[in-house]
Amino acid sequence: xxxxxxxxxxxxxxxxxxxxxxxxxxxxxxxxxxxxxxxxxxxxxxxxxxxxxxxxxxxxxxxxxxxxxxxxxxxxxxxxxxxxxxxxxxxxxxxxxxxxxxxxxxxxxxxxxxxxxxxxxxxxxxxxxxxxxxxxxxxxxxxxxxxxxxxxxxxxxxxxxxxxxxxxxxxxxxxxxxxxxxxxxxxxxxxxxxxxxxxxxxxxxxxxxxxxxxxxxxxxxxxxxxxxxxxxxxxxxxxxxxxxxxxxxxxxxxxxxxxxxxxxxx
Amino acid sequence: xxxxxxxxxxxxxxxxxxxxxxxxxxxxxxxxxxxxxxxxxxxxxxxxxxxxxxxxxxxxxxxxxxxxxxxxxxxxxxxxxxxxxxxxxxxxxxxxxxxxxxxxxxxxxxxxxxxxxxxxxxxxxxxxxxxxxxxxxxxxxxxxxxxxxxxxxxxxxxxxxxxxxxxxxxxxxxxxxxxxxxxxxxxxxxxxxxxxxxxxxxxxxxxxxxxxxxxxxxxxxxxxxxxxxxxxxxxxxxxxxxxxxxxxxxxxxxxxxxxxxxxxxxxxxxxxxxxxxxxxxxxxxxxxxxxxxxxxxxxxxxxxxxxxxxxxxxxxxxxxxxxxxxxxxxxxxxxxxxxxxxxx
Numbered sequence: 001x002x003x004x005x006x007x008x009x010x011x012x013x014x015x016x017x018x019x020x021x022x023x024x025x026x027x028x029x030x031x032x033x034x035x036x037x038x039x040x041x042x043x044x045x046x047x048x049x050x051x052x053x054x055x056x057x058x059x060x061x062x063x064x065x066x067x068x069x070x071x072x073x074x075x076x077x078x079x080x081x082x083x084x085x086x087x088x089x090x091x092x093x094x095x096x097x098x099x100x101x102x103x104x105x106x107x108x109x110x111x112x113x114x115x116x117x118x119x120x121x122x123x124x125x126x127x128x129x130x131x132x133x134x135x136x137x138x139x140x141x142x143x144x145x146x147x148x149x150x151x152x153x154x155x156x157x158x159x160x161x162x163x164x165x166x167x168x169x170x171x172x173x174x175x176x177x178x179x180x181x182x183x184x185x186x187x188x189x190x191x192x193x194x195x196x197x198x199x200x201x202x203x204x205x206x207x208x209x210x211x212x213x214x215x216x217x218x219x220x221x222x223x224x225x226x227x228x229x230x231x232x233x234x235x236x237x238x239x240x241x242x243x244x245x246x247x248x249x250x251x252x253x254x255x256x257x258x259x260x261x262x263x264x265x266x
Numbered sequence: 267x268x269x270x271x272x273x274x275x276x277x278x279x280x281x282x283x284x285x286x287x288x289x290x291x292x293x294x295x296x297x298x299x300x301x302x303x304x305x306x307x308x309x310x311x312x313x314x315x316x317x318x319x320x321x322x323x324x325x326x327x328x329x330x331x332x333x334x335x336x337x338x339x340x341x342x343x344x345x346x347x348x349x350x351x352x353x354x355x356x357x358x359x360x361x362x363x364x365x366x367x368x369x370x371x372x373x374x375x376x377x378x379x380x381x382x383x384x385x386x387x388x389x390x391x392x393x394x395x396x397x398x399x400x401x402x403x404x405x406x407x408x409x410x411x412x413x414x415x416x417x418x419x420x421x422x423x424x425x426x427x428x429x430x431x432x433x434x435x436x437x438x439x440x441x442x443x444x445x446x447x448x449x450x451x452x453x454x455x456x457x458x459x460x461x462x463x464x465x466x467x468x469x470x471x472x473x474x475x476x477x478x479x480x481x482x483x484x485x486x487x488x489x490x491x492x493x494x495x496x497x498x499x500x501x502x503x504x505x506x507x508x509x510x511x512x513x514x515x516x517x518x519x520x521x522x523x524x525x526x527x528x529x530x531x532x533x534x535x536x537x538x539x540x541x542x543x544x545x546x547x548x549x550x551x552x553x554x555x556x557x558x559x560x561x562x563x564x565x566x567x568x569x570x571x572x573x574x575x576x577x578x579x580x581x582x583x584x585x586x587x588x589x590x591x592x593x594x595x596x597x598x599x600x601x602x603x604x605x606x607x608x609x610x
Contacts, residue, residue: 160351166338167345168365180353
């Protein structure tokens with residue numbers, strides 16, 4: 001059984017170096033700076049603004065992505081139309097395209113010199129280098145999460161419960177709220193959690209479309225990036241720790257959700 | 267409520283014709299069985315009556331009212347699905363209450379009605395259970411109570427007993443039958459089990475490849491089948507293909523009178539095993555045979571015999587007689603009833 005011990009110790013070592021190590025390093029460096037210093041950094045107006053902006057983007061993205069994701073999944077599973085396989089593939093595009101490139105594509109489409117961006121500019125709205133652009137960019141990178149969670153759930157649930165509801169007189173609207181949605185709620189919750197995690201952490205696409213303007217379009221990850229570049233290590237540590245802690249909380253939440261669902265099924 | 271179906275047909279997108287011009291009429295308060303092999307179109311017809319499938323042609327009437335253009339919500343038809351399709355995230359009470367809540371009934375009315383239904387299906391005390399905490403039989407009864415909650419004018423059951431084991435199936439069968447009679451609700455159930463159909467239905471409709479083969483009482487279907495297919499589907503048969511010669515079937519020793527079937531006509535002859543009677547051998551007997559094998563089947567023996575000219579026949583004989591038979595023993599036979607069908 002020596003090879004077994006070998007493989008498991010290698011896995012643990014790898015796990016330590018690549019996953020736990022960085023978190024440890026961040027913690028250690030942050031502790032070096034001292035808690036009061038970090039606390040102060042968190043409450044700098046620029047940092048607070050960045051956190052609030054990230055929160056705002058996350059909330060808006062979660063709402064839009066949940067609605068659109070469920071609708072898209074329903075379309076793919078329940079109302080397949082010619083070309084649905086193409087749509088199904090395109091859904092995964094954000095997984096394959098680098099966020100930076102995604103951001104670049106959005107600038108080309110919505111930038112001030114583009115047709116759409118130019119028209120919006122005429123109307124007095126700014127998309128790129130403003131909040132709408134950052135939301136669109138985050139929507140782009142998070143789009144697959146909800147769809148990919150809900151599609152298999154809908155397939156597994158099938159249509160018999162909905163048909164039963166039909167024969168009992170329920171309208172499509174009632175069926176969606178009372179039958180369809182509750183039976184996929186676990187997956188929707190999961191999709192939301194993944195979307196939140198990704199929205200909080202998105203950097204590349206947002207960097208390109210935001211312009212990274214302090215107190216205007218600087219989100220939390222952009223703030224960390226800027227602070228690190230400006231050798232403000234305490235500022236970088238403070239927000240990094242906060243984002244990292246949030247991610248861990250989300251992870252734990254996901255795990256407990258999984259356990260809860262498995263418990264219900266048993 | 268009476269139900270009438272006229273020239274109903276259904277072809278699916280892939281071009282498959284599941285139902286081909288089916289017409290029938292069912293009486294009020296009757297329990298009807300849709301019987302046939304899988305792929306016969308019986309479930310598709312049931313789903314079209316419920317409104318879950320859109321007919322490609324034809325009309326459906328309930329109590330004289332045409333319903334085939336109505337959505338399922340407006341047909342007032344209760345459906346028990348094959349897999350029960352209970353709402354998994356709702357407990358037993360909420361499952362049964364669903365239709366009443368949709369109708370926006372008062373809470374006290376819902377309470378009373380659900381309690382009454384659960385009492386009827388013998389599930390008191392299980393209100394708080396979720397479907398995955400119930401046995402197969404209990405699930406089926408919840409599905410039944412749910413389907414009955416809105417007092418439907420018609421109850422449809424799609425293979426209602428297929429998901430439970432044999433022992434429970436028999437119990438549920440007679441139980442559903444009794445409930446149906448108590449409520450006097452017009453009902454249709456789909457089955458591929460001929461025994462089930464004969465046992466609890468007032469009327470049986472036999473389907474084959476999307477077409478109606480025969481409609482009648484269980485007795486008519488069993489004793490006077492319209493086609494060799496129906497005869498073979500609803501029971502065991504000996505089946506012979508031959509021609510009419512000199513006014514009888516040309517089957518060696520099995521010369522059955524042709525009646526008014528013309529000379530030279532190709533026919534299929536059907537003999538049910540229970541209509542083959544075995545007697546002690548006598549040289550004077552018209553039909554003589556040799557026992558090839560006997561098989562004990564619980565209530566009777568199945569006996570395979572060979573007649574003259576290598577014609578084979580199977581007989582069902584009572585235990586007392588069957589147990590005494592030996593292989594290669596010579597016996598005399600009498601055929602008590604046959605059925606002759608023209609081959610088109």
